[in-house]
Amino acid sequence: MLPLKSKHKLFHFIFVRRALWYKMAPPVSKVVRKIVKNEEEVAKELCTLIEKLSNEAISARGQFSVGLSGGSMGKFVCGGLPGITTTWAKWKLFFCDERLVSFTDPESTYKIYRAGLVGPTPLTEDQFVVVDPDLEVKAAAEDYEKKVQAIFPNKEWPSFDLLLLGMGPDGHTASLFPGHVALDESKAWVVGVSDSPKPPPCRVTLTLPAINHSACCVFAMAGQGKADMVKRVLGDGEDLPCSRVKPSPGQLVWILDEAAAAKL
Numbered sequence: 512m513l514p515l516k517s518k519h520k521l522f523h524f525i526f527v528r529r530a531l532w533y534k535m536a537p538p539v540s541k542v543v544r545k546i547v548k549n550e551e552e553v554a555k556e557l558c559t560l561i562e563k564l565s566n567e568a569i570s571a572r573g574q575f576s577v578g579l580s581g582g583s584m585g586k587f588v589c590g591g592l593p594g595i596t597t598t599w600a601k602w603k604l605f606f607c608d609e610r611l612v613s614f615t616d617p618e619s620t621y622k623i624y625r626a627g628l629v630g631p632t633p634l635t636e637d638q639f640v641v642v643d644p645d646l647e648v649k650a651a652a653e654d655y656e657k658k659v660q661a662i663f664p665n666k667e668w669p670s671f672d673l674l675l676l677g678m679g680p681d682g683h684t685a686s687l688f689p690g691h692v693a694l695d696e697s698k699a700w701v702v703g704v705s706d707s708p709k710p711p712p713c714r715v716t717l718t719l720p721a722i723n724h725s726a727c728c729v730f731a732m733a734g735q736g737k738a739d740m741v742k743r744v745l746g747d748g749e750d751l752p753c754s755r756v757k758p759s760p761g762q763l764v765w766i767l768d769e770a771a772a773a774k775l
């Protein structure tokens with residue numbers, strides 16, 4: 512028989528500590544992996560998900576906030592979105608990251624989405640919350656952060672309904688590159704990067720905490736060129752910028768084609 516004092520200690524250890532641990536530990540993201548045949552199927556799967564999430568968000572809150580990425584994501588989204596059924600007027604579009612180049616430069620992410628979505632869908636230019644390419648890096652990041660804050664007023668962190676993310680061959684996502692100081696930002700929603708290892712060097716990016724407060728993050732990719740990094744991130748769990756995307760509480764979705772998933 513345990514003495515009363517020891518019983519109290521045991522009770523404290525088991526119940527109080529456990530309750531505290533549950534309270535403090537961040538809820539784990541719900542992770543979904545979807546492997547489809549080819550690039551075309553990746554775009555289809557992605558756009559079906561965007562359609563579903565937009566309609567759910569609009570029914571629940573009257574607005575859908577989505578963050579876009581550059582690179583191959585533009586192709587998937589611009590190819591598939593014109594075919595979906597949604598209330599376009601309720602959309603607000605942001606950029607997970609943007610390259611600091613003019614809107615006419617082929618490297619501009621906004622240029623790609625404006626050409627692919629304004630016209631082919633009922634979306635209008637004023638529904639895009641853009642990074643001002645005429646400002647220098649720090650000022651552009653501060654200006655973009657203010658624009659995002661105006662959409663999520665009085666919030667500690669933005670709560671995007673959906674962020675569409677890509678993964679570079681070095682495991683970067685948005686403009687968060689391996690080993691870069693921007694990865695450790697814990698207060699700002701947005702930071703500037705003036706030494707991006709991938710050109711162009713000047714960029715503006717959402718930070719990891721801003722990304723991880725969104726309701727859903729989706730990585731979509733296709734092709735054998737992604738296979739090694741997919742294995743390092745999803746198979747080996749290596750600590751890379753992509754692996755740190757854990758929306759909490761939230762959903763993390765990976766949509767891959769068979770070639771990108773080949774080494775898993």
Ligand SMILES: O=C1O[C@H](COP(=O)(O)O)[C@@H](O)[C@H](O)[C@H]1O
Pocket residue numbers: 579580581582583584607608609610676677678679680683684685686709
């Ligand atoms: O530079 C960038 O690269 C990543 C990955 O691009 P991908 O073409 O390999 O898919 C992209 O997600 C990011 O937005 C972009 O600025």
